[in-house]
Amino acid sequence: xxxxxxxxxxxxxxxxxxxxxxxxxxxxxxxxxxxxxxxxxxxxxxxxxxxxxxxxxxxxxxxxxxxxxxxxxxxxxxxxxxxxxxxxxxxxxxxxxxxxxxxxxxxxxxxxxxxxxxxxxxxxxxxxxxxxxxxxxxxxxxxxxxxxxxxxxxxxxxxxxxxxxxxxxxxxxxxxxxxxxxxxxxxxxxxxxxxxxxxxxxxxxxxxxxxxxxxxxxxxxxxxxxxxxxxxxxxxxxxxxxxxxxxxxxxxxxxxxxxxxxxxxxxxxxxxxxxxxxxxxxxxxxxxxxxxxxxxxxxxxxxxxxxx
Numbered sequence: 170x171x172x173x174x175x176x177x178x179x180x181x182x183x184x185x186x187x188x189x190x191x192x193x194x195x196x197x198x199x200x201x202x203x204x205x206x207x208x209x210x211x212x213x214x215x216x217x218x219x220x221x222x223x224x225x226x227x228x229x230x231x232x233x234x235x236x237x238x239x240x241x242x243x244x245x246x247x248x249x250x251x252x253x254x255x256x257x258x259x260x261x262x263x264x265x266x267x268x269x270x271x272x273x274x275x276x277x278x279x280x281x282x283x284x285x286x287x288x289x290x291x292x293x294x295x296x297x298x299x300x301x302x303x304x305x306x307x308x309x310x311x312x313x314x315x316x317x318x319x320x321x322x323x324x325x326x327x328x329x330x331x332x333x334x335x336x337x338x339x340x341x342x343x344x345x346x347x348x349x350x351x352x353x354x355x356x357x358x359x360x361x362x363x364x365x366x367x368x369x370x371x372x373x374x375x376x377x378x379x380x381x382x383x384x385x386x387x388x389x390x391x392x393x394x395x396x397x398x399x400x401x402x403x404x405x406x407x408x409x410x411x412x413x414x415x416x417x418x419x420x421x422x423x424x425x426x427x428x429x430x431x432x433x434x435x436x437x438x439x440x441x442x443x444x445x446x447x448x449x450x451x452x453x454x455x456x457x458x459x460x461x462x463x464x465x466x467x468x469x470x471x472x473x474x475x476x477x
Contacts, residue, residue, distance in 0.1 A: 308404030
């Protein structure tokens with residue numbers, strides 16, 4: 170199988186390493202000439218070019234992974250879909266919901282598919298949480314609580330993209346997945362206001378009547394931040410996951426601690442789903458372009474509230 174990776178930054182390199190380990194024939198597109206040269210030395214790619222369109226014509230890939238800066242995601246994805254080439258697009262899939270709608274339409278008109286790069290849907294702990302909810306082990310879902318805290322350097326490194334689009338979008342997507350319905354009521358606050366080095370807290374009501382409390386912070390003074398955490402409360406119990414610790418399930422049968430898998434590799438699982446989709450000719454991943462659109466619509470509502 171032949172896959173073209175567009176973008177040679179940190180995420181692009183991760184995709185290249187994983188795909189090489191999976192025995193895929195690779196080409197890489199990178200607009201920076203010096204970085205393209207380095208990529209050629211680092212990875213045994215079959216072909217490389219600064220121009221992704223030119224490389225698509227020459228390499229004729231079976232699929233394309235788009236890991237460029239976000240502004241280039243949609244043009245490349247539409248180019249691929251118009252040529253009926255499946256695409257996996259890194260987060261953020263699109264800079265706003267209007268462009269995401271264009272991507273949804275392009276995917277619906279193509280014989281190929283678009284797989285959003287919402288990687289947490291492929292991590293073993295989050296898949297387990299979803300399974301517990303779907304099986305009814307904690308009853309009807311009442312509340313989702315999540316936190317995702319990062320060091321304050323993020324406020325300097327990502328000055329042009331709101332933290333909601335870069336960090337909280339993960340938790341919005343997980344809430345949509347766990348709840349299985351859309352948001353109705355949204356309220357949000359950012360403290361201190363008008364500063365990315367801040368805490369953003371949201372309260373969201375879903376169509377099914379559950380409440381989502383999602384919080385992010387880009388204000389911790391060092392890399393040693395509190396671990397990411399997700400708690401799901403239902404009518405018959407609760408389950409919570411804390412990164413690095415494991416899953417705790419509380420039901421009528423008592424407390425059960427479910428250990429984390431030592432070999433969890435969500436990027437590889439995500440790419441395996443993408444390659445399987447290429448082989449079968451359809452999207453097989455547990456996330457759709459429409460899911461990405463719903464998440465962006467909620468993120469935009471939050472951003473409008475915290476940046477009046």
